[in-house]
Amino acid sequence: MNQAGFIVSDNCVGCGKCIQVCPGGVLYMGRDKKPHIREFEAFGWNGCWRCEHCLAVCPEGAVSILHHRPEDSLPAPDPDTAGPLLDSLITNRRSCRRYRKRNVPADIIENMTARLANAPNGGNKQLVEFTLIDDVEEMDYFRNIAYREMERLAAHGIYPEGFGKEAYEDMKRWEKTVRPDMLFCGVPHILIPHAPLGQGKPVQDVIIAGTYFELLCASRGLGTIMMTFPLSVLKLMPEVKAMLQIPEEHYIGMIIGFGYPQIPYARGTQRILEQKRLHRLTFDRRQEN
Numbered sequence: 001m002n003q004a005g006f007i008v009s010d011n012c013v014g015c016g017k018c019i020q021v022c023p024g025g026v027l028y029m030g031r032d033k034k035p036h037i038r039e040f041e042a043f044g045w046n047g048c049w050r051c052e053h054c055l056a057v058c059p060e061g062a063v064s065i066l067h068h069r070p071e072d073s074l075p076a077p078d079p080d081t082a083g084p085l086l087d088s089l090i091t092n093r094r095s096c097r098r099y100r101k102r103n104v105p106a107d108i109i110e111n112m113t114a115r116l117a118n119a120p121n122g123g124n125k126q127l128v129e130f131t132l133i134d135d136v137e138e139m140d141y142f143r144n145i146a147y148r149e150m151e152r153l154a155a156h157g158i159y160p161e162g163f164g165k166e167a168y169e170d171m172k173r174w175e176k177t178v179r180p181d182m183l184f185c186g187v188p189h190i191l192i193p194h195a196p197l198g199q200g201k202p203v204q205d206v207i208i209a210g211t212y213f214e215l216l217c218a219s220r221g222l223g224t225i226m227m228t229f230p231l232s233v234l235k236l237m238p239e240v241k242a243m244l245q246i247p248e249e250h251y252i253g254m255i256i257g258f259g260y261p262q263i264p265y266a267r268g269t270q271r272i273l274e275q276k277r278l279h280r281l282t283f284d285r286r287q288e289n
């Protein structure tokens with residue numbers, strides 16, 4: 001066994017699929033017609049990527065890696081049921097801006113956050129970190145401080161990006177008549193994916209992790225809202241932003257609010273991807289001659 005803990009059981013039939021899918025190219029077929037792992041210096045580009053494709057692809061369930069056993073994996077989805085289910089999740093997911101004031105149980109949140117290790121990310125470097133407020137009272141505490149500061153700044157003529165005095169006052173009026181919390185949409189919890197700049201692909205990785213999280217929430221009957229507005233507001237108040245304890249050199253793409261929706265929706269939306277947004281390519285091969 002080497003540092004990746006690659007183990008092949010007697011069930012291996014030597015099909016070589018694990019070797020074909022390995023992105024790091026660290027597996028090879030031995031004279032014994034079984035896959036082996038070569039020595040490598042470090043996990044990453046020139047070594048094992050820790051992607052577990054070898055474990056996942058093996059039809060015989062013969063490959064263990066990183067101390068993970070194939071029998072502990074979730075089974076592959078059945079396209080006949082998974083396709084319609086995902087369609088339903090995607091069309092029924094929508095930005096929720098009204099929430100019940102109650103905590104999502106910790107085990108549900110833990111189960112969803114654990115799945116985020118499966119979000120695709122540059123080179124499977126797994127650099128995305130997640131800042132979580134999972135308690136309604138903690139969120140209210142943070143919300144109140146941010147609100148107080150936003151109002152203090154507005155009194156000095158400093159408004160959030162894109163806002164002038166008039167637009168800000170409009171927002172305040174809407175808060176009295178439409179929704180009380182325009183800044184955080186009344187969310188009971190937030191999850192903020194963030195990743196170090198200068199390593200991997202932080203911008204893409206953070207957005208993908210956030211998107212996966214929204215769908216995980218949708219699958220558990222939770223509402224979500226991706227928010228960038230509070231980020232631009234927090235930019236104006238470094239001391240409040242510092243309360244989030246996110247390193248300065250980390251990229252933050254959005255704040256995701258989530259919780260039990262106050263107003264359940266009865267059906268999916270029917271938005272259409274207009275043909276003009278889909279650019280289907282065919283090439284003019286005559287130019288070759």
Ligand SMILES: Cc1cc2nc3c(=O)[nH]c(=O)nc-3n(C[C@H](O)[C@H](O)[C@H](O)COP(=O)(O)O)c2cc1C
Pocket residue numbers: 093094095096097185225226227228229230254
């Ligand atoms: C990057 C990004 C930033 C967003 N920021 C906000 C926000 O600050 N406040 C808000 O109410 N909605 C925000 N939204 C939600 C969008 O308004 C919403 O996705 C859009 O209206 C489509 O509606 P749907 O999510 O229900 O399909 C944001 C969405 C994205 C993807």
